[in-house]
Amino acid sequence: MPPRAPPLLRRRLSTRRPHRDHPKLAALLDVLTSPPTSPTPLPHALSRAFPSPSDAFPLRTLPRLLPLLPSPLLSLRFLLWRLTLSSPLPSPYALSSLAASLPDLPSSVSLLLSSSTQPLPLPHYTLLLNISAHAGLFAASLAVLRHMRSFNLVPDAACFHHALRAAGSASDVCAVLEIMSGAGASPTAPVIVTAVHKLASAGSFEGARRLIDKMPEFGCVPNAVVYTAMLDGMCSYGNVNGAMRLIEEMEGIGLVANCAPNVVTYTCLVKCLCGKGMISEALGVLDRMADRGVMPNRVFVRTLVEGVCAAQRVTDAYDVIERLVGDGAVSSGQCYNVLLICLWRVGMAAEAEGLAQRMMKKGVRLTPLAGSLMVRELCVRKRSLDACHWLGMIEENGVLCDSDVYGTLLLGLCEEGHAHEASALGRKVVEREIHIEASCAERLVELLKQYGDDELASHLLGLKRCPGGLKF
Template sequence: MPPRASLLLHRRLSTLPTHRDQSKVAALLDVLTSAPPSSAQLPRALSRAFPSSPDAFPLRTLPHLLPLLPSPLLSLRFLIWRLTPFSPLPSPLVLSSLATSLPDLSSSVPLLLSSSRQPLPPPHYALLLNISAHAGLFPASLAILRHMRSFGLVPDAACFHHALRAAGSAGDVSGVLEIMSGCGASPTIPVIVTAVHKLASAGDFEGAHRLIDKMPEFGCVPNAVVYTAILDGMCSFGNVDAAERLIEEMEGREPGANCAPNVVTYTCLVKCLCGKGRVMEALGVLDRMAKRGVMPNRVFVRTLVEGVCADQRVASAYDVVERLVGDGSVPSWQCYNVLLICLWRVGMVAEAEGLAQNMMKKGVQLTPLAGSVMVRELCVRKRSLHAYHWLGTMEENGVLCDFDVYGTLLLALCEEGHVHEAAGLGRKVVQRGIYVEASCADRLVELLKQYGHEELASHILGLRRSAEGLPI
């Protein structure tokens, strides 16, 4: 690396929060810049410099470190070294974060594969397929499967499933299934469900049906899950009429059949109907479910009520809630909290506040989610004082909002000049040790100092939370 580029990189890496982190990253930089990216010696050099990689580079720091390394290929090689074949696969949330932070994956993955003269450990193939799926890079996923086959390795069902998740067209799905067939591997239910959904989402309904018809050849029995997958794909494609015909076909099966529609199936239909503005038909789905003895759940209620509210049919939304409460199919507190959240999210402020007041009067407890949504929405509308009083009322009734709400409200109070209330809430935040997001905390400290609350500002600074979710 040229001296100037190395100097610039050192400056970028010096932005890491602690001196200890900076020294580790400086040592890492020395290792990475002393060996070519394709060198087989790189993993050994890294292991000599850092015998305990998890301690040296905690998983939470990687999304911030990877973009700073000298090249996209080195970033990917470093990640693979850090996540050894014996490391457990990170959670979907962490994998998504890693996929976002890794630079130029579409080029670095093929480069990594082409420079590997030996097969990678199977867990590393799974890692690369997972990251490619989260990044939506199907060409990279296909290249990984082909790299495995070039060494005579047979990908397992999970590998094919990850590759299908990245598929963006019917042709992509066919490509994965062809490799499966060439390996002599049979699709499992999760693979079929994903493939069917992808085909239907791309508008290839015939291909999706053909795959379902072939399921007995693979030792699988078609069921409501796979039919719901094709239904959801139809809805994603926007073909609500095809979705209606499919549900009618499913309803025509004998009661108790594996392919009979369930609450998830009807939820997909409701979402699709509401998305097309066919709200009255969506309301009629409740009757169809009742005739077949399918009970609504919280997700179904939220989907239907949200669609009705978005169409400004407040009376119909209340009718739905009253009906469900009367039937006893969903607890009343769940129904009313769902309605409250939906009213806030579609901007029906007066209706939402009226409902919240009635719930409080009748002893219907607000959920932490509903309370948090209410405080946030009031802050967005520059009504922090109302949000402050609502927060106090909810706390008196035992409702504890999400911790991030406190920082949001505290900043809103300061910005709107409600100094007395801001000081009171600030002291509460300090007493409870509630961490505040860094960007919010920085602005709060600045405003509190302007208002003469130097000590409170100092305490808030101590509760400043970094981007990794930990206090600085």
């Protein structure tokens, strides 16, 4: 049986009032702190007490629930029980948040494995590796793989892939590959791609290349994906010259046809060059792509334009946009919205506003992302009236901004004393039933009551979004 909480802690937990967002907390604590003589395994006891786990413990409530449980080990065991019954698994973002909310995860994983005299259910191993990867805990990942092998279990490709994601050095990668070899398992293409990227990111370029050369032995064919992974790893390590030599090799005839660089390869290179301040070289990538018939996509455009704008080379940014629009590679609407976003992100507010005005005059519609960012940035600069004006223009063009924009703007209008505009926008929010973040809503209610608008304050309070929930 798992270790139990000390008697004093059990009394404290049993008398604690259930959290308002966790009505099942008291019942859960009763199960987790049941006498150690109970013959029922914990997962069975949990399933018997909570036959519908998704209803009893919605995923969005778990990040705040896990730290409330009696011990890190019990938090981990409860999460494994809860997630094993989830189909499909939560998103990577959600798993990352859950991993971060687990108290003392390294110790609890070690204690779980050392106290298990029988193999864990296979889904538990996969979940442990996935959670450890999101937490960046390679030692825990390696311990899970070794625990599986101690019971002669052969981890599948997904398990090895999760473990490699947590690797932080070339020796970490080699340790995973050694376990894979000892288990008689051959690496799949995704596993090799991840291993190559990790090796290159750690500066082991020869090791990455040797692994690529061995791909045919594993029934895999080297392609642009694995070479792009190596190039991106070299860029992460800071070996720009090596990355340039590799892309020249990919562009040449030394490799097979399916190893030619694609738009993702060139995007990785541009990001690296811009990060090193090599803007002229980054701009030259467009010519390399044109020579090989590789068409830019929106991600490439954003990466290049953002790098050029960050270097304050606005004229070059406009030249890039005009060239791409002229070539028909990306639509003018997409290009100019990307430029608008980049200008705001690098703090060039006046240039961004001027561009937005020209876009409006030419009938180029702002995207929800660009429009929302613009309103937020104006609010940050304490220009709520200008933000309100732009929001109206954006909505007139049939574009709806993100819901959080309305709360931010409402708060800015109230704090800057624009009661009339705040009232008009507030009633629009109520009509559309746009939810407001809890902290923002509470401050809004306080300010609106000061202005004497108790009715609007009451309506907005009803639209308050509960804090701490995860979006899945």
